[in-house]
Amino acid sequence: MNLTGTETQPTQQASEARASNAVIDLDSVTRRYAAGRRVITALDNVSLRIDAGDFVAIVGASGSGKSTLLNIVSGIDAADAGRVRVLGTDLNDMSEDRLATWRGRNVGIVFQFFQLMPTLTVRENVVLPMDLAGLTEGKWARADRLLASVEIPHLGNNLPSELSGGEQQRAAIARALANDPALLIADEPTGNLDTVNGLLVMEIIERLWRNGTTVLMVTHDVQLSLRARRRITMRDGRIIEDFTNPKLDEHAR
Ligand code: ADP
Ligand code: MG
Numbered sequence: 001m002n003l004t005g006t007e008t009q010p011t012q013q014a015s016e017a018r019a020s021n022a023v024i025d026l027d028s029v030t031r032r033y034a035a036g037r038r039v040i041t042a043l044d045n046v047s048l049r050i051d052a053g054d055f056v057a058i059v060g061a062s063g064s065g066k067s068t069l070l071n072i073v074s075g076i077d078a079a080d081a082g083r084v085r086v087l088g089t090d091l092n093d094m095s096e097d098r099l100a101t102w103r104g105r106n107v108g109i110v111f112q113f114f115q116l117m118p119t120l121t122v123r124e125n126v127v128l129p130m131d132l133a134g135l136t137e138g139k140w141a142r143a144d145r146l147l148a149s150v151e152i153p154h155l156g157n158n159l160p161s162e163l164s165g166g167e168q169q170r171a172a173i174a175r176a177l178a179n180d181p182a183l184l185i186a187d188e189p190t191g192n193l194d195t196v197n198g199l200l201v202m203e204i205i206e207r208l209w210r211n212g213t214t215v216l217m218v219t220h221d222v223q224l225s226l227r228a229r230r231r232i233t234m235r236d237g238r239i240i241e242d243f244t245n246p247k248l249d250e251h252a253r
Contacts (some may be wrong), residue, residue, distance in 0.1 A: 022085070023183055023214045024050040024073055029082035031068050031237075042068040042235035045082070050216065050230075052182075054246075055209040057225040058218045060234035066218040069234070070187050073216065074107050075099040087182055092225040104133045108176030108213075113187035114168040116160040122147065122171045123156035129178040150204055166197025173204055184208060186217040190224060202227065 014097055031043040042065045048124040050056055071077035075091045084091040086107050091099065103109075116125045126143040130136055147156050150170035152163075160168055169189060177185060186205065190198030195221045202224055217228065225231050232243035237239050 015028070015072060016017055021051055022049045023052045023054075023087055024216065025049065025083075025085040026072070027083040028086075029072060029079045030074060031065075031077065032080050035081070041237050042220065043072065043079070046237070046239060047082075048232070048239065050214065052214055053212060054230055055206070055207075055215045055228045056230045056232060057215070057228035058232050058234060059220065059225050060175070060221070060240075062220075064234040065237040066234055067187055068237075070185050070218060073183075074109055074185050074197075075103050079186075095104070104129055105135075105179050106181055106183060108173075108178075108181035108184045110169070110172050110176050110184070110186040111187045112193075113189040114160070114165075114172045116161055116168060116175070121157050122161060122163065125160065125171060126156075126175045126178055129175060133179050134181055143174070143178070146177055150174050150179075164197070165193050166200060169193060169197070169201050170204065173201070177208070182214060184213050184215045184217075186215070186218065188218055190219065190221060198224070 026046055026048045029043055029046045030041065030203055033040045033042055043066075046069065046115055060066055060071065062181065067076060072079055073086055074160050075086070075094070079092070089102060094102065116122070117128065120128065123143050127139050130139045132140065144153065144156060145247050152170050152174075155163060155167060157169070160171065163171060169192075186204070190201050193201060198221070205215060205217065208228065215228075216222070219225050223226050226245065229245055231241075231243045231245065233243075
């Protein structure tokens with residue numbers, strides 16, 4: 001080993017070049033919560049890189065830190081230590097206002113319990129992120145195209161409460177895609193759906209991935225996790241396994 005200055009230079013450049021293709025780049029991220037007099041380490045020194053165009057499933061027992069990880073990637077939550085870089089943006093020192101704007105334009109988020117606005121119609125729910133981001137040109141036509149793409153073109157004028165769970169999740173996916181995000185984050189998107197509707201939602205997510213969206217999805221469903229290209233297993237706030245599915249590897253880019 002002879003690491004002279006002239007030899008380390010290209011290595012450093014190469015690692016920077018690689019880093020530029022990373023959609024998600026976490027470096028030694030820790031997140032702790034106070035629970036009474038105890039401290040819970042929800043994320044324990046996690047480093048993780050996810051490349052553009054990948055489809056990553058995160059699995060692990062309840063309480064292992066999966067949602068905390070997603071919330072830190074989307075800027076909903078902040079790390080106590082470590083560096084968080086997503087889509088080339090350093091999230092560490094951004095104000096909540098700037099984070100919200102950044103998130104609205106760059107990240108689509110799908111939740112287990114849909115979280116549609118109950119007093120807005122489905123179409124209005126899909127248009128809302130466009131309004132918040134100021135991307136309003138042709139917004140109604142775009143909402144209708146998105147609702148058609150998730151196969152509920154006829155439900156735009158209904159309230160969320162008039163839809164089945166599977167239909168609500170498809171509406172929530174349409175909303176997540178409102179501003180054409182480079183990154184889709186889904187936290188147990190099928191967790192509240194029956195098998196048939198879960199598979200339908202999974203097929204929509206897979207289609208988005210094949211069309212170029214980077215997908216990061218938490219699931220407790222082993223069968224569904226096997227459909228991702230890469231599967232990361234968490235335990236006690238750490239990554240304990242990182243598996244790339246060789247059968248799906250060719251779709252990575
Ligand atoms: P998972 O999504 O894998 O079930 P979480 O990321 O939600 O796990 O939680 C990881 C750990 O952090 C758990 O012990 C949980 O109780 C704790 N935790 C998560 N959010 C909070 C919070 N807002 N306040 C206190 N503890 C929290
Ligand atoms: Mg969770």
